[in-house]
Amino acid sequence: MNSILPIIGKDLGRFFSHMGSVVSLIVFYIILGLLLWFLPDYGILDGYYASMDLFFSYVPILLIFLIPALNMDVLSAEIAGGTLDLLLIRPVTTIQLILAKYLSGLVIVCIGMIPSLLYVVTVYYLAQPVGNIDLGAVTGSYLGLFLLIMVFTAISLFASSIVSVPLSALMVGMFLCAFWYWAFYLLSSLPVFYGQWDYWVQYLGLDFHYEEMGKGLIPLASIVYVLSLVYVFLHFTWWRIQNIRNR
Amino acid sequence: MGITVENLTKRYGPQLAVNQLSFTASQGGVLGFLGPNGAGKTTSLRMIAGLLRPDQGKVYYGDLDIWAHPAEARRSIGYLPETNPLYPDLYVYEILSFYAKIHNVSGSRVDAVIEQVGLGQESNKKIKQLSKGFRQRVGLGIAILHDPKILILDEPISGLDPNQLSGIRQLIRELAREKTILFSSHILSEVEQVCDRVLIIYKGELRVIDSLERLQAEQDGRQVIVAEVDSEVPAESLSAISTMDYCEKLAPGKLRLVAHPGADMRKDLYQWSVQAGVVLLESRVEQTSVASLFEKLTK
Numbered sequence: 323m324n325s326i327l328p329i330i331g332k333d334l335g336r337f338f339s340h341m342g343s344v345v346s347l348i349v350f351y352i353i354l355g356l357l358l359w360f361l362p363d364y365g366i367l368d369g370y371y372a373s374m375d376l377f378f379s380y381v382p383i384l385l386i387f388l389i390p391a392l393n394m395d396v397l398s399a400e401i402a403g404g405t406l407d408l409l410l411i412r413p414v415t416t417i418q419l420i421l422a423k424y425l426s427g428l429v430i431v432c433i434g435m436i437p438s439l440l441y442v443v444t445v446y447y448l449a450q451p452v453g454n455i456d457l458g459a460v461t462g463s464y465l466g467l468f469l470l471i472m473v474f475t476a477i478s479l480f481a482s483s484i485v486s487v488p489l490s491a492l493m494v495g496m497f498l499c500a501f502w503y504w505a506f507y508l509l510s511s512l513p514v515f516y517g518q519w520d521y522w523v524q525y526l527g528l529d530f531h532y533e534e535m536g537k538g539l540i541p542l543a544s545i546v547y548v549l550s551l552v553y554v555f556l557h558f559t560w561w562r563i564q565n566i567r568n569r
Numbered sequence: 570m571g572i573t574v575e576n577l578t579k580r581y582g583p584q585l586a587v588n589q590l591s592f593t594a595s596q597g598g599v600l601g602f603l604g605p606n607g608a609g610k611t612t613s614l615r616m617i618a619g620l621l622r623p624d625q626g627k628v629y630y631g632d633l634d635i636w637a638h639p640a641e642a643r644r645s646i647g648y649l650p651e652t653n654p655l656y657p658d659l660y661v662y663e664i665l666s667f668y669a670k671i672h673n674v675s676g677s678r679v680d681a682v683i684e685q686v687g688l689g690q691e692s693n694k695k696i697k698q699l700s701k702g703f704r705q706r707v708g709l710g711i712a713i714l715h716d717p718k719i720l721i722l723d724e725p726i727s728g729l730d731p732n733q734l735s736g737i738r739q740l741i742r743e744l745a746r747e748k749t750i751l752f753s754s755h756i757l758s759e760v761e762q763v764c765d766r767v768l769i770i771y772k773g774e775l776r777v778i779d780s781l782e783r784l785q786a787e788q789d790g791r792q793v794i795v796a797e798v799d800s801e802v803p804a805e806s807l808s809a810i811s812t813m814d815y816c817e818k819l820a821p822g823k824l825r826l827v828a829h830p831g832a833d834m835r836k837d838l839y840q841w842s843v844q845a846g847v848v849l850l851e852s853r854v855e856q857t858s859v860a861s862l863f864e865k866l867t868k
Contacts, residue, residue, distance in 0.1 A: 327670070328671050332659070407654065408654055413671070569622065
């Protein structure tokens with residue numbers, strides 16, 4: 323823990339003192355705000371029910387861009403700048419380093435999600451009567467969102483470890499996040515799967531589990547699935563850093 | 570705690586970067602690492618620091634095999650890489666505190682190191698606002714922060730101005746009282762001033778390792794005298810100096826005389842000047858420099 327906390331502290335400090343990182347979050351909320359409150363016919367204000375469903379359906383798409391953008395230089399810049407070497411000759415194990423980087427990425431995105439609670443408060447007070455909103459479903463959806471963030475952060479960390487150019491890390495991260503979110507749903511419609519295996523192919527995709535949790539259910543299988551994906555990508559990252567350590 | 574390097578070998582594809590490098594460096598001294606560009610200095614230092622795994626060979630800090638016990642080894646070493654990687658957006662105090670926390674070192678030690686490397690006035694500046702010389706000091710501060718027993722400094726004095734140079738030189742000499750220091754530099758005069766022993770590496774192979782005094786004394790075993798006389802001297806008249814092997818004309822009236830191996834020319838030179846009626850304005854025995862040894866061994 324002695325080695326993990328300073329790395330988390332340093333990464334959080336660097337993130338929030340960087341104008342570019344904060345601007346990414348601002349842009350995220352501007353786009354989200356426009357989609358939710360100003361898009362004609364599709365906005366929250368045009369719905370018949372006081373609901374956050376629209377927010378939870380847009381957010382994963384934006385997170386596919388946002389999370390790789392926020393994490394693109396978390397390891398790639400350390401590799402390119404040579405500062406990773408200075409960390410690797412400290413009494414820091416590879417597991418500690420990856421956990422520190424992962425947790426700092428997770429904390430950054432979670433802090434970034436806090437302002438979205440304002441939308442919940444707004445919908446809560448706009449409802450007729452006030453408070454007529456399914457808070458159980460909202461809580462379940464936020465938990466689903468958190469699990470999604472966990473996977474996207476692990477994917478982005480892995481992407482940042484395999485290339486030393488942050489922009490390339492962004493592209494790889496976005497591709498992998500989009501793939502794991504949508505690809506299995508799209509693949510399930512192929513004739514080879516359709517009608518027999520399509521459910522199970524969809525089951526492999528993140529969107530399937532995210533939607534399950536949006537219904538207010540937290541299936542154990544979905545939690546196991548998400549944690550397994552996080553483990554797989556963190557393990558790939560560990561493998562990559564070990565390769566650098568043993569080169 | 571000394572360093573023992575045994576048969577260190579590293580290959581990059583078909584290229585043999587370091588070949589069977591073996592040496593020992595004992596505690597309490599500075600071993601200069603010399604070699605032309607591409608000789609394998611940085612590769613060797615990275616392997617000795619535990620940052621690069623050798624294809625063959627072992628490195629010991631004291632009795633500790635660094636690849637068998639990496640965690641213990643990492644506590645014993647301070648390393649300043651050639652590129653001196655730093656986080657440009659962090660403040661000087663912040664970056665030193667960061668590494669101090671990783672090593673579980675107190676804040677008072679950070680203050681002490683800041684003073685030791687002469688960063689007192691710069692501690693509230695961001696790394697990107699510092700000159701190259703001050704960045705080198707930050708790198709050195711990071712390397713010594715946890716009081717390691719072994720210090721590996723890859724080009725620590727590049728970018729320093731003469732005043733900074735003398736301060737860092739003094740600091741390295743002070744640190745060398747208790748630590749084992751490997752010091753690589755292209756500035757040969759600095760190596761002569763800072764190091765007790767010198768290792769010259771060329772094409773990945775060890776060419777020589779010895780103390781500076783012995784290297785200077787033993788190079789060819791020849792005496793070299795630089796003499797200045799008041800008039801032009803015909804070359805044939807110098808043949809009267811029987812102990813002289815050959816002579817180079819450095820400038821009008823200025824000569825560089827090289828003796829036969831083991832011979833002392835001083836007496837013969839004086840007698841020759843009297844017999845030839847030449848006024849000897851100056852004569853001095855030239856120390857064989859590391860530079861000439863370096864040239865000779867890396868041709």
